[in-house]
Amino acid sequence: MSDQNNWQQQVWQQPQPQQPQGYPQPQPPYYAPEPPKKGKGWIVGLAAILAIFLLLVIGMISCTSAFSSSMGSFSSFSGSSVSDVDYLTEDAVGVISIDGTIQYDGTTSSPEGLKAQLDKAENNPHVKAIVLRVNSGGGVATAGEEMTAYLKEFSKPVVVSSASLNASAAYMISSQADYIYTAKTTSIGSIGTAMSITDLSGLYEKLGIRIDDITSSDSKDSSYGNRPLTDEERAYYQDMVDQINETFIETVADGRGMSIEDVRALATGLTFTGMTAVDNGLADEIGTLDDAKEKAAELAGISKYTTVTLANNTSLDMMDLLDILGSSSATDDLVAALKELEQDGAITR
The missing domain is CATH 1.20.5 (Single alpha-helices involved in coiled-coils or other helix-helix interfaces)
Incomplete structure (x- = not known):
């Protein structure tokens, strides 16, 4: 018998508590063998594939940039396009997209993002005019106010091309353009202001939830949704909405060259079709994005031009x-x- 077997015999032959007959006897402890480790060859292979892929992407980007730079002087006919304003060598119309909710998110649908591209166009002598491609239902009133101010300060011609939706804060911004195109089926306008305060107190009561708001003044918790508004608070918020809406009306009237009374009559909060908007003065003409580019070039006094997309770098x-x-x-x-x-x-x- 080997030393190992002798050791096991010594261990398991120690006096043990008497077990009733028929019970299973204890077995020697053991350690489950570790599963064999997988080889790392497949991992290295995948990493190599990724490295090759990245090199190809970098190479394509470099080649594209070099090609755009070298071909810039050859794209001097109307309708050509380049992807970077820095490569311009001739007159151009810049296109800025306002797509989605007007808010503070750093895109061209925000004050910071729009201003960055307007500044780029303002400082580039080759960019002669701007087309705003608008497809937005509006958003934050203050963001729209700031974007409107930046567009109003822009010194070069601006033409709006309305996509499927150009409403509320987006339309307020658009109203500062020199010319507005819309499709026949575009929903455009929606001059109006809204504030939403949800009262959840009835639901809380049914669920047996009680919320105690400890505030420095009676109305501090008026917008929390934990109780109904008082008559005084409702009147206060209504006055706030009316003030903001009046600013909206005045801005549109100034941008469109209309009287405040005429704009106020259109400030129903509803959108109009593009056809109706042309009739009531909120838009100038039915047309496409290409029509807007041609109009921008016309207002800038250029006949041959390229187009360049102005967007945030990513x-x-x-x-x-x-x-x-x-x-x-x-x-x-x-x-x-x-x-x-x-x-x-x-x-x-």
Whole structure:
């Protein structure tokens, strides 16, 4: 018998408590064998594929930039387009998109984003005019007010091309343009202001929820939704809405060259079709984006021009790239592989 077996015999031959006959006897302890570790070859392969992919992307971006730069002087005919204002070598019409909710999100649908592109167009001698491609139902009143002011201060011609929706704060911004195009079926206008305060107190009562708001004044919690508004608070908020709406009306009247009374009559909060908007003075003409570009060039006094899209610059880091490719199952495996390599110390920061 081996030493190991002798040791086991000594251990298991120690006096043991008497067990009733028929009970299973204890077995020696053991450790489950570890599963064999997977090889790292597939991980290295996936990492290599990613590296090659990144090199190809970088190469394509570099080639595209170089091609745009070298071809800039050849795109001097009407209707041509370049992707970066820095590569312009001839007269151009810039296109800025206002798409989605007007708010503070850094895009061209925000004051900061719009101003950045207007400044870029203002300071570039090749950009002679701007087309605003608007597809928005409005948004935050203050953001719209700031964007309206920036557009009003812009010194070069501005033409609006309305897509499916040009309403509320988006229309207030558009009203400062030199010319407004709309499609026949565009929903345009919606001159009006709204404030929403939800009263949840009835629901809380049914659920047995009681909320005590401790405030410095009686009306501090008026907008929290935990109780109904008092008559005085409702009148106060109505006055606030009326003040903001009056600013809206005055802005549109000034931008469109209409009387305040005429605009007030249209300030029903409802949108109009593009056809009705042309008739009532909120828009100038039925037309397309190309029509708007031609009009902008005409107002700028140029016959040959290129177009350039003015948008916020975006950059992709490694995680952004993985997010873009995230719909692929292979990418999921690659992300897991990279994480495993990092945990094993093969990738260091």
